Amino acid sequence: MAPPSASRSSPSNPPPFSSFKNLYLILYNLICALLWLIVLGRVVSLVSLTGFESTYAGVGEFAKWTQTIALLEIVHAAAGVVRAPILTTGMQVASRLLLVWPVIDVFPALATSPAYSSMLVAWSVTEVVRYSYFVLNLSGYQPALVTWLRYNTFYVLYPTGISSECYLIYKAIEPARALRLEYAWALQAILLIYVPGSYILFTHMMTQRRKVMRGKGKQVQKSA
Secondary structure, three states: OOOHHHHHOOOOOOOHHHHHHHHHHHHHHHHHHHHHHHHHHHHHHHHHHHOHHHHHHHHHHHHHHHHHOOHHHHHHHHHOOOOOOHHHHHHHHHHHHHHHHHHOOOOHHHHHOHHHHHHHHHHHHHHHHHHHHHHHHHOOOOOHHHHHHHOOOHHHHHHHHHHHHHHHHHHHHHHHHHHOHHHHHHHHHHHHHHHHHHHHHHHHHHHHHHHHHHHHHHHHHHHO
């Protein structure tokens, strides 16, 4: 994620823009990692102490705004601040915003379902690992464990999160129909889009994993 100009500059005297962008990205990713760690801690403690019914009251509003911050990632990708595909970034952020705003925020009764808690756990573990990985990489570190977690845990977390999201959208269709018929139709259409959309995102992550793991394998061979 370092800017192209960084490779042409002395490490002790980087370009001002390069230094500012790197610092900004480190702070952004660090703050996001901490926010999602708080979400994870609250969900786990609430579920273990009082059950699934209290998750939304205890962390729902905090999780909603924590996820909303991710709108900046679309801006980062569009502005070239990071080298990330706008399509997959936009799909990931939009799908989550759909859950926290038009679904759960409008129908908070749905959040008493275990699916809401499992969704937040999948999201928060994913984001704590992802943002921590970026912080360390931007700081010049590449711990093998964090890299492995970043590119392997999605095999479990992604299906967990997607299935929880689909369930909540499905359960929102009937109450949405009571408000406005078009609302229910929109949710039904979104549910249909989830199938090809989730496939695109999942295969994108698998492609990224292959690239990184292949690179790690070559590094090990060279050092042997």
